[in-house]
Amino acid sequence: MKKTLILILGFVLLNTNLYAATNILFLGDSLSEGMGVDEEFAFPRLVERNLKAKKHDVSVTNGGVNGATSASGASRLKWHLKKKTDIMVLELGANDGLRGLKLAETEKNLVNIIQIAKEKKVKVLLLGLMMPPNYGKKYTDEFEAMYKKIAVKEKVPLLPFILQGVAGNPKLNQADGIHPNIEGHEVIAKTITEFVEKYL
Template identity: 55%
Template sequence: MRTLIVTFLLFFSSVSFAQKKLIILGDSITEGYGVSKEAAYPAIFEKKLHDAGKKEWTIVNAGVSGSTTASGISRMKWLFKTKPDVVFLALGANDGLRGLKVEESQKNLATAIEYAQKEKVQVILGGLYMPPNYGKDYTDKFAKMYEDLAKRYKLTFIPFILDKVAGNPKYNLADGIHPNEEGHKIIADTIFNALKGKL
């Protein structure tokens, strides 16, 4: 009987009752274009969380190359079938690079955020900047878009997820847009440092 009880306790002590899921909804940067899935920042971020003792977290890489903010709501509805606890919105780079209207991008992100909040899923917003060659007016409006959304919906906000990476050839592939493996490590550090006390 004692052996049975010990076995029972060992079994249940090995089962986590508090598994949590965070989905990173992004584009080719999140997907890890040009690097292996294991070298992309979502996988590195998950490892950093586990190393910090937060082993209950599973990070889902939901990056799709070419995605714009317009895809956010439909993808979110599909992904939410897996019942995540948190969604990290990292969309908008392709909107900016295509010169799409900031007002439309903001409306798309707002729709996705409102849906997530209605579904009781915590939203973390990852901001992005546009290169200066897009003009000061556009780049300022683009950066302010994320700030306004974070303030309006009271979101946990990382102003620039590509901090120290964007524009630095040392941390990007030859295309100058997508991070290399070293760049992804820096992105993971930025996100981990911003969220380690909030997850």
């Protein structure tokens, strides 16, 4: 009887949040998913590796889905929130922009995702993106401004551009010129690690 009680107590303690790692969810698109590279070399997994190397007890869930737009974010987040989540790193909107969708709609979707996370007491970190110049000055400017606007409005930390130093560099991108290669993911992971570490 004693043994059983000890076992149950041990099981309960192991499962309690008190001792659990910080669970970080990357809710994103093909950039997070690591399209064209193995998942273990996609930046969410590399961020986990970097943070662990810095003695942070974290566990990362890669919620990147190739081709995902902001419209799918809310339902995907609800699915992920079935699991304990402490931080959500939101990386969505690129596909909306590349498909030329209306930015008001994208903004509404992103705000909705953030609010759902906040309701569940999940800390939100927003990753900003930019559109390539070929999408026209007006659209690219508005797209960049959208993230700043959301960050201010929802009071969430923003990393203005996650592809800083990667975009446009052929050595860090795959042949499609859009998706980073393994080396590109390393650069992105370094930038994001520094950003996330501040809010752990």
